[in-house]
Amino acid sequence: MRKTFAALLTIFAAAASANETVESSGYKLDVANSGGVKTIFTATSPVHEVPDATPRAVIEKAVACTSTIVTTRSQETPLFSTQDPDSGLLVANIRVEYYAALTQRVVQSRLTIEAREGRFRMTHSDMRNSVGSSPADLHLLTKIWGTSWERSIKELSDTSEKIAACIKSSAEPKKAEDW
Numbered sequence: 001m002r003k004t005f006a007a008l009l010t011i012f013a014a015a016a017s018a019n020e021t022v023e024s025s026g027y028k029l030d031v032a033n034s035g036g037v038k039t040i041f042t043a044t045s046p047v048h049e050v051p052d053a054t055p056r057a058v059i060e061k062a063v064a065c066t067s068t069i070v071t072t073r074s075q076e077t078p079l080f081s082t083q084d085p086d087s088g089l090l091v092a093n094i095r096v097e098y099y100a101a102l103t104q105r106v107v108q109s110r111l112t113i114e115a116r117e118g119r120f121r122m123t124h125s126d127m128r129n130s131v132g133s134s135p136a137d138l139h140l141l142t143k144i145w146g147t148s149w150e151r152s153i154k155e156l157s158d159t160s161e162k163i164a165a166c167i168k169s170s171a172e173p174k175k176a177e178d179w
Helices: 002-016 055-069 149-171
Strands: 019-024 027-034 037-044 080-084 089-100 103-116 119-131
Touching: 019 149, 027 149, 037 149, 055 080, 055 089, 055 103, 055 119, 055 149, 089 149, 103 149, 119 149
Parallel strands: none
Antiparallel strands: 019 027, 027 037, 037 119, 080 089, 089 103, 103 119
16 A cells, blocks of 8 residues: 555656646747746747858847847846857847836846757747846746736747847848849
C-alpha cells in the first residue's frame, strides 16, 4: 500500500511540475509549472521572411528599428546587451509601459533577434511585469489571474511586431528610380 501511494504521489508531483507550450497573441509561450505557479519563461514569434536579406543586413536594420521604436527602458540598463551582425544575433533589453484597470503597469524583457539568410525570429525571455513603474516591483511573469499576463504578452508582441514591420520594410532592396 505504501509503495502504491508513493508511486501515485510521484506521478502527481511530476504532472504538477510539467512544462507546457501555449499560444498567445500569435507567440509560442514556454510555461513551467512549479508547485502550482505557472511561470512564462519565453515567448517566441513566428518566423519572419525577408527575401534576399543577409543576417548582417537584418541585424543592422534591427538595431536602427529597435532604437527608434523602444522609447521606454530602465535608465540603469543599456538598450543593447549584444550586437553581433556577423552571426545574426541582437539582444535588447526592452521595457513597455501601459495602463490597465486604471493603473500604470510595466513589462520588460530581454528581446533576442536571430537572423538567418532571408528570415528572422524574435524571442522574449526574462519577462517581468509590475503594477507601477518602480523596478523594485518587477516580478517574473506568471500565468495567474490578476497579474495581467495576457496584456503584458500582448504589449511585448505588439512592440516586437512593430520592430519586425520596420525591419521588413527597411530590409527590402531599394528600386532604382527612373528619372
